[in-house]
Amino acid sequence: MTATDQLLFQGADWDFRTLQKICDTCEQVACDELGLNVYPNQIEVITAEQMLDAYSSVGMPLFYKHWSFGKHFAFQEASYRKGLMGLAYEIVINSSPCISYLMEENTATMQTLVIAHAAFGHNHFFKNNYLFKQWTDADGILDYLEFAKRYVAHCEDRHGRQAVEHTLDAAHALMSHGIDRYPGKKSLDLRAEEKRAGRRRAHEEAAFNDLWRTVPGGKVKSSAILDVERRRQMLGLPQENLLYFLEKTAPRLRPWQRELLRIVRHIAQYFYPQSQTKVMNEGTATYVHYRIMSRLHQQGRLTDGNFLEFLQSHTNVVFQPEFDDPRYSGFNPYALGFAMMQDIERIVTDPDAEDREWFPDIAGKGDAMAVLRDIWANYRDESFISQFMSPRLMRHFRLFHLHDDPEERAGILVDAIHNERGYRRLRRELARQYDVGFIDPNIEVVDVDLAGDRRLMLRHTVVKGAQLTETDTKRVLQHLADLWSYDVSLVESDASGTVLKEYVAHPRNISVAA
Amino acid sequence: MAIHIVDRRLNPGSKSLENRQRFLRRAKALVQGAVKKSSQERDIKDVLEGGEVSVPIDGMDEPRFRREGGTRDMVLPGNKKFVEGDMLPRPNQSGGKGRGAGEGDSEDTFRFVLSRDEFVDLFLDDLELPDLAKRKLAEVECEGIRRAGYSTSGSPANISVSRTVSRALARRVALRRPRPEELAALEAELEDCSEARRVELLAEIEALKAKIKRIPFIDPIDIRYRRFETVPKPVAQAVMFCLMDVSGSMTEHMKDLAKRFYMLLYVFLKRRYRHVEIVFIRHTDRAEEVDEQTFFYGPASGGTLVSSALQAMHDIVRTRFRPEDWNIYAAQASDGDNSYADGEVASRLLTDKILPVSQFFAYLEVGQENGLSYEMPNSALWTLYEGLRANGAPLSMRKVNERSEIFPVFHDLFQRRSQQERTAS
Numbered sequence: 001m002t003a004t005d006q007l008l009f010q011g012a013d014w015d016f017r018t019l020q021k022i023c024d025t026c027e028q029v030a031c032d033e034l035g036l037n038v039y040p041n042q043i044e045v046i047t048a049e050q051m052l053d054a055y056s057s058v059g060m061p062l063f064y065k066h067w068s069f070g071k072h073f074a075f076q077e078a079s080y081r082k083g084l085m086g087l088a089y090e091i092v093i094n095s096s097p098c099i100s101y102l103m104e105e106n107t108a109t110m111q112t113l114v115i116a117h118a119a120f121g122h123n124h125f126f127k128n129n130y131l132f133k134q135w136t137d138a139d140g141i142l143d144y145l146e147f148a149k150r151y152v153a154h155c156e157d158r159h160g161r162q163a164v165e166h167t168l169d170a171a172h173a174l175m176s177h178g179i180d181r182y183p184g185k186k187s188l189d190l191r192a193e194e195k196r197a198g199r200r201r202a203h204e205e206a207a208f209n210d211l212w213r214t215v216p217g218g219k220v221k222s223s224a225i226l227d228v229e230r231r232r233q234m235l236g237l238p239q240e241n242l243l244y245f246l247e248k249t250a251p252r253l254r255p256w257q258r259e260l261l262r263i264v265r266h267i268a269q270y271f272y273p274q275s276q277t278k279v280m281n282e283g284t285a286t287y288v289h290y291r292i293m294s295r296l297h298q299q300g301r302l303t304d305g306n307f308l309e310f311l312q313s314h315t316n317v318v319f320q321p322e323f324d325d326p327r328y329s330g331f332n333p334y335a336l337g338f339a340m341m342q343d344i345e346r347i348v349t350d351p352d353a354e355d356r357e358w359f360p361d362i363a364g365k366g367d368a369m370a371v372l373r374d375i376w377a378n379y380r381d382e383s384f385i386s387q388f389m390s391p392r393l394m395r396h397f398r399l400f401h402l403h404d405d406p407e408e409r410a411g412i413l414v415d416a417i418h419n420e421r422g423y424r425r426l427r428r429e430l431a432r433q434y435d436v437g438f439i440d441p442n443i444e445v446v447d448v449d450l451a452g453d454r455r456l457m458l459r460h461t462v463v464k465g466a467q468l469t470e471t472d473t474k475r476v477l478q479h480l481a482d483l484w485s486y487d488v489s490l491v492e493s494d495a496s497g498t499v500l501k502e503y504v505a506h507p508r509n510i511s512v513a514a
Numbered sequence: 515m516a517i518h519i520v521d522r523r524l525n526p527g528s529k530s531l532e533n534r535q536r537f538l539r540r541a542k543a544l545v546q547g548a549v550k551k552s553s554q555e556r557d558i559k560d561v562l563e564g565g566e567v568s569v570p571i572d573g574m575d576e577p578r579f580r581r582e583g584g585t586r587d588m589v590l591p592g593n594k595k596f597v598e599g600d601m602l603p604r605p606n607q608s609g610g611k612g613r614g615a616g617e618g619d620s621e622d623t624f625r626f627v628l629s630r631d632e633f634v635d636l637f638l639d640d641l642e643l644p645d646l647a648k649r650k651l652a653e654v655e656c657e658g659i660r661r662a663g664y665s666t667s668g669s670p671a672n673i674s675v676s677r678t679v680s681r682a683l684a685r686r687v688a689l690r691r692p693r694p695e696e697l698a699a700l701e702a703e704l705e706d707c708s709e710a711r712r713v714e715l716l717a718e719i720e721a722l723k724a725k726i727k728r729i730p731f732i733d734p735i736d737i738r739y740r741r742f743e744t745v746p747k748p749v750a751q752a753v754m755f756c757l758m759d760v761s762g763s764m765t766e767h768m769k770d771l772a773k774r775f776y777m778l779l780y781v782f783l784k785r786r787y788r789h790v791e792i793v794f795i796r797h798t799d800r801a802e803e804v805d806e807q808t809f810f811y812g813p814a815s816g817g818t819l820v821s822s823a824l825q826a827m828h829d830i831v832r833t834r835f836r837p838e839d840w841n842i843y844a845a846q847a848s849d850g851d852n853s854y855a856d857g858e859v860a861s862r863l864l865t866d867k868i869l870p871v872s873q874f875f876a877y878l879e880v881g882q883e884n885g886l887s888y889e890m891p892n893s894a895l896w897t898l899y900e901g902l903r904a905n906g907a908p909l910s911m912r913k914v915n916e917r918s919e920i921f922p923v924f925h926d927l928f929q930r931r932s933q934q935e936r937t938a939s
Contacts, residue, residue: 016519019519020517020519023517023519024517040517040518041517041518042517042518042519042520043517043518043519043520044519045519045520045521045522045523046522046523046525050522050523050525052530053530056530056533065532065533065536066533066536067537067539067540068576069533069537070530070532070533070534070535070537070538071537071574073533073534073537074534077626078627101522119517165536169576172576173577173578175578176578176579320591321592322590322591323590323592324592328592397591397592398591398592398593399589400589400590400596401587401588401589401590402586402587402590402602403585403587404586404587404604406584406585410601411601411602411603411604412602412604413599414597414599414600414601414602415598416598417593417596417597417598418593419598421598422598429587429589432587433588433589441579443579462584463584464584464585464586465584465585466581466582466584467581467582467583468579468580468581469580469581469582471577472577472578472579473577473580475577476579
């Protein structure tokens with residue numbers, strides 16, 4: 001075989017035969033050499049416009065209709081046209097089969113990179129990471145989205161677009177508070193979920209008998225009799241999953257409104273692992289594409305020119321501007337993740353004394369892929385950083401920790417830098433920035449005044465003095481009150497229980513009229 | 515494991531179209547404001563182009579619980595000189611480093627592009643368009659002829675030779691009509707051959723000849739005629755005359771009303787005809803043809819002679835737009851003042867020269883802002899036109915004070931026109 005026979009492709013052009021060849025070759029490297037374990041792959045080639053479409057509905061191929069997706073589309077299209085934003089090279093969906101979208105404009109090298117990155121890197125991560133295993137249902141998601149789309153359309157036909165839009169707006173506003181943070185007894189099974197919704201609807205229709213409305217009821221036990229503790233227990237209080245609470249207990253919601261809340265909640269839950277694993281997920285995909293591309297070059301399947309083209313894109317992706325660079329906007333998850341994965345590979349294969357002291361479990365173990373596969377499966381961003389950020393990497397990034405206390409007149413304190421005294425503190429603080437428990441405000445339903453005016457009471461536990469922004473909070477509470485149909489109050493209090501601020505929202509009668 | 519590769523490029527795009535429309539509906543008030551603003555700055559012809567509008571994003575954002583303030587801790591990359599315990603001066607609130615500082619109000623408006631249809635719809639909507647589909651313009655049509663496939667009957671002049679020949683060929687092939695070469699070959703063989711073969715050959719030749727006779731080269735069933743059908747065809751071009759009084763009494767508000775009316779008329783005609791010309795004529799006591807800019811914004815003042823504009827229009831029609839080829843529309847905007855002596859001249863010009871060749875003549879009397887149209891005393895021009903209309907001239911007239919009245923008036927004018935036509939015919 002001559003050298004040219006080995007090449008996957010030449011130049012920048014590709015066709016579907018080339019793609020197939022690229023996939024097969026990448027698969028050999030990924031599965032046989034790196035030992036990755038992936039869902040079946042489905043590669044879809046799409047145009048730039050379709051990519052924008054997919055963008056605007058959180059990357060999902062089918063989604064229910066809602067104006068905010070149109071807004072995102074208009075927004076993204078505008079910035080794309082102005083050249084402010086390039087399109088992502090790829091979108092990948094956590095489903096089985098794992099669907100990766102490639103843009104037709106990409107060169108052959110880029111297609112190879114994207115396939116290695118998405119179809120093997122992300123795919124492996126989706127299939128093996130514990131959070132995804134626990135929280136997402138890759139087999140069911142596409143069917144469930146199809147169901148959600150049909151269901152929303154069905155509701156629009158039956159109850160009017162306005163009413164549906166209003167419910168969805170309210171649900172979207174509470175989306176980040178529609179998540180169970182701790183694994184329950186059963187994992188998500190979206191197929192069963194869809195069947196259940198259908199059955200319940202059918203049952204309601206079959207069992208509907210208007211006569212029941214006229215049957216005189218017995219004497220209702222006064223809720224005041226139930227003691228406070230018991231009542232709170234029955235309502236499942238305190239409850240931080242606001243959407244779940246409303247779905248189950250909001251007194252005046254129609255069944256279809258409850259189902260809509262449920263759909264939004266399931267989708268929020270589905271995306272929950274993604275938000276906790278940005279660094280790891282992108283790091284994994286980047287590390288995997290880097291390994292695969294290097295191997296292909298080594299095997300003589302990529303020309304030097306193509307490999308240089310790849311390196312250029314790769315370098316752009318993992319570029320981390322420093323804090324005083326105008327381009328700086330926080331940590332680049334690709335850069336951080338990739339650097340940590342590479343560092344782990346080094347620690348495993350070629351450790352120095354410092355590494356042996358810091359990482360006795362993995363230093364010098366020899367099999368980098370085995371260690372990485374284990375890490376990919378069992379960590380999320382916060383635990384990953386707090387376990388595997390090495391002093392060498394902190395020096396490499398020249399990390400430092402700032403503590404900004406508004407009370408402190410003198411300015412902002414440099415609390416730790418990349419030195420012996422600072423490593424552990426730096427690592428802890430950085431990990432904290434990725435702790436979801438810390439990122440979202442801690443808001444819970446604490447009680448319902450059942451004896452009185454049925455007011456729903458919420459509490460925001462203020463951490464480090466950060467209070468809710470007023471305008472947004474009022475608007476979210478308005479949505480909440482509309483769903484609850486009675487007054488809603490929110491109290492902000494600090495750890496000592498001192499009340500800092502109180503909001504009250506009254507329901508508009510829109511949702512009731514619907 | 516087989517990897518599935520799918521080409522989705524041919525899938526219908528614009529999946530977001532419906533979401534986009536929902537967004538526009540939702541943001542209608544905001545977008546409409548933007549469209550209104552941008553159409554004020556636009557030329558009439560540009561209204562159809564669609565275009566960029568900016569919408570304040572804070573009217574459209576989706577609220578979430580968010581926090582701000584408090585003590586903040588951040589880990590940053592790129593330390594060059596700091597050591598533990600350093601106090602950094604706090605940057606000014608605006609130039610704050612770190613995450614989130616100044617975020618949120620960075621994008622307070624965003625611009626996006628409306629398609630031509632979206633723009634026109636919103637533009638017309640601004641004028642309180644009740645329902646576009648109900649509009650009915652007395653459309654002038656003429657019969658056109660177009661090809662409509664082939665038929666088995668027709669006049670000999672319309673025989674389609676190529677179609678006929680190709681059908682014949684297909685039939686000959688299908689029925690295995692012997693080709694002339696086969697016959698020639700046999701006959702050549704006949705020239706010198708053995709006796710026994712000769713008999714055989716003669717029989718074959720005979721058979722071939724019979725077959726050739728049976729299967730004609732062209733059969734009547736092969737013949738196809740080109741078919742034509744007559745279709746009503748809209749006349750392809752229209753010209754619109756914008757006549758405006760620009761004497762000192764016309765305020766900016768009045769001109770704006772007129773401009774909106776002209777825009778509407780233009781959009782309306784443009785949707786109906788392939789080609790629309792606009793002629794701008796402004797007049798004081800003398801008329802001139804001008805460009806759009808001068809028409810609406812040029813300073814001019816003087817007395818008023820409406821007939822001058824009518825005369826100018828008549829001259830232009832005569833030299834440039836033959837009434838046989840062009841649909842002629844005119845819209846005149848004025849505050850209604852005219853010199854008394856001019857009435858007679860204008861009336862004659864209209865009745866004898868202009869109205870007979872025009873499809874439609876609209877007269878728009880524009881009034882002061884906040885005025886009430888029904889309280890306006892009848893002006894000189896109004897009285898004159900009313901007299902003409904009473905005599906059956908195809909002329910429509912309305913008074914307008916407010917921007918919001920433009921569309922209803924427009925709608926009215928065209929309704930009226932079609933009714934008149936119906937009664938006339």
